[in-house]
Amino acid sequence: MSDTRLTLPHWDALAELADDALPLLPTALLIARDEYPELDPARYDRLLQAHADHLRVEVEAIAEWPLKVAAINHHLFNELGYSGNHDAYYDPRNSYLNEVVTRRLGNPISLALVQMEVSRRLGLPLEGISFPGHFLVRLPVEEGVLVMDPFNGGRPLSVDELRERARSNLGGETPDDQVLAQILDPAPARAILMRMLRNLYGVYAEREEWDRAARSADRILKLAPEQTEALRDRGLAYLRLQHLAGARADLSQYLRLEPDAADAAQMRERLIDLGGERPQLH
Incomplete structure (x- = not known):
């Protein structure tokens, strides 16, 4: 039972x-x-x-x-x-x-x-x-x-x-x-749960429910702190919520970890708009 x-x-x-x-x-x-x-x-x-x-x-x-x-x-x-x-x-x-x-x-x-x-x-x-x-x-x-x-x-x-x-x-x-x-390899439990949370992030971002979107990204990071995309997504949701300190911290960390990401230039511009220091280019 x-x-x-x-x-x-x-x-x-x-x-x-x-x-x-x-x-x-x-x-x-x-x-x-x-x-x-x-x-x-x-x-x-x-x-x-x-x-x-x-x-x-x-x-x-x-x-x-x-x-x-x-x-x-x-x-x-x-x-x-x-x-x-x-x-x-x-x-x-x-x-x-x-x-x-x-x-x-x-x-x-x-x-x-x-x-x-x-x-x-x-x-x-x-x-x-x-x-x-x-x-x-x-x-x-x-x-x-x-x-x-x-x-x-x-x-x-x-x-x-x-x-x-x-x-x-x-x-x-x-x-x-x-x-x-x-x-067709089996997915471990962590991957299943992270995919569930990514689905929720996508739904809430589309609805512009940014508090719930930020929560979904945060929960991905609780499961897998190395997930840099979730770090970026949480930072962007924080930005929409006007939680500027959180947005600045997350986007800065994202760029430190992923300086050559395809969206790095865009994220640097977001940081500059937030009043942060221009991140060092690599």
Whole structure:
């Protein structure tokens, strides 16, 4: 049974954890608690456990892993109604796991997390794939991997379809077997959580909700302090919020770390406008 006393980690502890020690579900709920301070993590743990418990007898009676995951997908996507939010893809609620479990609507990465978490509780090692475009999941099988699309009901994807999807996100170049295999490598928990936060940053920046955009970038830095793009993004959000000291500090640090970045000249101009000293050119 799941631990009904599930607790969330502290943001300041996450950077020191190895990828394999980073708790995926609790940290995803920690992201959601930023927006929903009264969130009870145990409630969503129990709901996911209920999904797994409903399936346990059926799944344990099935021998083959692909058939087990097909039963899981049928229950999640057909019976429970989890689905990709095609009508409001950029609704931020699609990235908050409490909302996804309650509304049964999400984006590719949040639906993948539900699918992975339920499968894990049933003994299936479903893994995430940071595929270009839409996040996918994979299940190791005897002949390789079974790749599925959680945004579209967990539908299995053929090699040809995977190549075409990758090609459209790789400047029109079709990946060969070696490149495709690299693209299909499993994503560690840190990469999954950072992609979720980047999605939120993009949504909030587009909406000009700069306080939430700054928070999303800040949380990326809590997971991975070396992420210079997040440092820049937080600085730009601070600038929009008129938090000038924070903007100056972040953009200055970004230029110290990335003096040859493609946007370095633009960031130097932003700093000059802020009244900071002209950074030394390299």
